[in-house]
Amino acid sequence: MADIAAPEDAEPRRIRLHRRLKDLACGDRVELDAAGEQVQRRLPRDNTLVRQDGFGRRKVIAANIDTVWIVIAPSPMPARYLIDRFLVAVYNLPARPRILVNKQDTGPAAPSEWLAPYAHLDLDPLHVSARSGYGLDALAEAARGHTNILIGQSGVGKSSLIAALLERHGSGEIKLPETGDLGASGEGRHTTVTAQWYPLTGGGAWIDSPGVRDFTPELESIDALVRGFPDIEALGEGCRFRNCRHQTEPDCAVRDAVDQGPLPAARLDAWNALLETLEKH
Known part of the structure; x- marks a missing residue:
């Protein structure tokens, strides 16, 4: 079984999968049977966001993405080269990369050294706060009409951002994502296990992806x-x-x-x- 939702739908539907379909990802477009009760096939993908796990195995995160928001925050601090590794994956989709600095409760306060290495790239950073609501309206406007995904380390507040955005700009009665706090070590806890799709009023959607402590892009050559x-x-x-x-x-x-x-x-x-x-x- 799988939860299926078209971008314009307010409510997801639980649909049976054909036994031959084993590689569906969040964001996939599918064809249903005549009764609308079973997924018959996956339609061709525009792109696929993937990573490699610690054993070199290919892990599909999501598909058919327009904008990838790389989320960073003061805690946990961005791991070395993590933004660059995310960018490699995004540019290879291809999709538009943006940087999102969360936990800016009193306004922009990110250390300049975080963003300075990327100032020459068209990443157009946004500063936001899931807690105070700072910058969320600008983020919702930038996301409107597009399929957006949040990626980043565990604990940077991706699920909290999704929940705050849906409360302001959500579509229908949607179950908000589970959120959590940082662990005692300062590292994030995994509250999102699989990528989740959340439609937006006016078109488009957010995909909340599982957090990572490191990210290895797929490099075939x-x-x-x-x-x-x-x-x-x-x-x-x-x-x-x-x-x-x-x-x-x-x-x-x-x-x-x-x-x-x-x-x-x-x-x-x-x-x-x-x-x-x-x-x-």
């Missing part, structure tokens, strides 16, 4: 890594060698950009970390 760093890809056009890895090669335009300032060193550091992971496999 160097081409996927390149697509995941559009800033480095663009600069790489000026390298002497077409297959430059921006390590020790002479006349590397990417390393020159770091030395001269246009490219933050943190971006090249993140590239190198993922390149090392790719080359190990």
